[in-house]
Amino acid sequence: MQDYTNYTIKDFILDDSFCRWVLRNASEDAVFWEKWTQEHPQHAEVVADACDLIKKVRDAQDNLSENELREELKRLTKSRKEMDASQVAVKTTPKLSLAWLWKVAAILVISIAGFVFYLSKYSSFPFGNYxxxxxxxxxxxxxxxxxxxxxxxxxxxxxxxxxxxxxxxxxxxxxxxxxxxxxxxxxxxxxxxxxxxxxxxxxxxxxxxxxxxxxxxxxxxxxxxxxxxxxxxxxxxxxxxxxxxxxxxxxxxxxxxxxxxxxxxxxxxxxxxxxxxxxxxxxxVAIPEPIKPISTVHKSLIFDRTPISQVFDSLEEIYGISITYDNELLLKCQLTAELEKGKLFEMLDLICKAIEARYELIDGQVVVYGKRCN
CATH class of the missing domain: 2.60.120.1440 (Jelly Rolls)
Structure with a gap:
């Protein structure tokens, strides 16, 4: 799992899940980030700043047409490249002011945020997601x-x-x-x-x-x-x-x-x-549900020395699930039981135990393996 404890503002605005949470409040993202922010209150200021920046970029871009937005991204990309060149100059020109460097860094952060938002808003862009x-x-x-x-x-x-x-x-x-x-x-x-x-x-x-x-x-x-x-x-x-x-x-x-x-x-x-x-x-599915009316299900699950083939037929009719078995091998197997309060897999466990069989779930079907009953 990603470690967010060392994230900076730039890291947060580059994170797809974080941006979706801020911009669209998607439920699956909201659950994670709301819990994470509660568990890491020491990062509240950084998270708040990242949220604020992303929202400001969104609000600014909402007033732009798609063409204007593309032009703005080109301008910001150019600014970022100029910043990269300036960083090289910094190594040989130590007198540059800290305020100037901060402005250049801000351009980079905003351009990244704008680009991330662009991807989320105009998803036909080549780097879109699902x-x-x-x-x-x-x-x-x-x-x-x-x-x-x-x-x-x-x-x-x-x-x-x-x-x-x-x-x-x-x-x-x-x-x-x-x-x-x-x-x-x-x-x-x-x-x-x-x-x-x-x-x-x-x-x-x-x-x-x-x-x-x-x-x-x-x-x-x-x-x-x-x-x-x-x-x-x-x-x-x-x-x-x-x-x-x-x-x-x-x-x-x-x-x-x-x-x-x-x-x-x-x-x-x-x-x-x-x-x-x-x-x-x-x-x-994990818990199969009856496809027949509940009022008719209970009566269909009470068995008295009933051939096992009829038992399986009843379950198939109730749940719409295919149950495969060797009919000749289990021909003489019978069941006496009341299964009306059980769930499908619980009932299959009981049935198989009664006739000394077992079952597997294969490709959406139930396959029963057993031995000949006397």
């Missing part, structure tokens, strides 16, 4: 799109033109057309949101979230795609979704979304894209 993928995709469509940003502390409900609903988490934003096209419903996400999509077989619903595109016809699912996280996640609650891996700025051609998806997800499954390893991995 947030730029979202920005680049919506930039050319902004006249036809509407954007919703949730800067509140509570989730925000967003209604889409087709009646679908989005629950947008704090610090997240979503863009979508004012009117969906005849062929597709495209939505662009930066951050985290839960989607409850109205079913329409004639218009696939596609969410672009940095390195992943998620295509559905009608279902409910969550996507987490924060710019600083190491992973991008898609978690399915109901229905089926197709997940495609993208380059950050790529928007798939029409044919890609009609071909076989890299991964198909069903209820209680998730796919995780690891940014460091550049790969997708499918798995079950």
């Amino acid at each position: 947030y730029s993928a979202y920005q680049q995709r919506v930039e050319s469509k902004k006249d036809l799109f509407q954007e919703v940003l949730n800067d509140d502390k509570t989730p925000k409900v967003v209604s889409l033109p087709d009646g679908s609903k989005i629950i947008l988490k704090m610090g997240s934003r979503v863009s979508f057309p004012k009117v969906f096209s005849e062929k597709r419903r495209d939505v662009y996400l930066s951050g985290e949101a839960f989607f409850d999509v109205v079913k329409d077989p004639t218009k696939p619903f596609v969410v672009y979230a940095n390195e992943l595109a998620t295509k559905v016809l009608g279902t409910s699912f969550t996507i987490s795609s924060y710019e600083k996280d190491k992973e991008v996640k898609v978690i399915v609650k109901t229905g089926r979704v197709s997940v495609f891996s993208l380059n950050k700025e790529q928007e798939p051609a029409e044919q890609l979304l009609t071909e076989e998806a890299e991964l198909i997800l069903t209820p209680n499954q998730q796919v995780v894209f690891n940014r460091n390893e550049n790969r997708l991995k499918r798995s079950l």
Whole structure:
């Protein structure tokens, strides 16, 4: 973990996480920095000065056009180079005033702060971060799109033109057309949101979230795609979704979304894209939830000398999760138990113990290994 205890003002304004906290108060950054400042009160003055400088640069730049901002950055870059040359002269001209040196250093600090802010505001700049993928995709469509940003502390409900609903988490934003096209419903996400999509077989619903595109016809699912996280996640609650891996700025051609998806997800499954390893991995969620009404679940989990195949069938129906086993080997296995108060993995532990078996979670499925019952 980064050691911030020796940070100077310049170090703080060069830190992406610190700048996001100051400029956008992103939730994931706010939690860390608020805790860090509380634990290191001796650095309060340096932190306050860095925050103040970043905000002043932002306020000054808000009044500039993009072209003016570029020209200002060029001027500041030139000043920085002049400062570098002046520093060489200092070695041979010791009579230069300390006040003059401070002014030159201030130019350098402000130019760095301005450049960092420029990257956060104009993310199409070549050195942008994960947030730029979202920005680049919506930039050319902004006249036809509407954007919703949730800067509140509570989730925000967003209604889409087709009646679908989005629950947008704090610090997240979503863009979508004012009117969906005849062929597709495209939505662009930066951050985290839960989607409850109205079913329409004639218009696939596609969410672009940095390195992943998620295509559905009608279902409910969550996507987490924060710019600083190491992973991008898609978690399915109901229905089926197709997940495609993208380059950050790529928007798939029409044919890609009609071909076989890299991964198909069903209820209680998730796919995780690891940014460091550049790969997708499918798995079950940590705590699977029933997809059937709770009122009908309890009755389905009371067994009296019930064949194990029926037990597994009941669990599959309740949770929408595939359970694979050797039916011939476990043909005579039976279960007598009341499982209505348990969670899925707890119930599987009990079942396997009763029939002297074991299970593994493989690629979003449950695989049971056992021996023949007498």
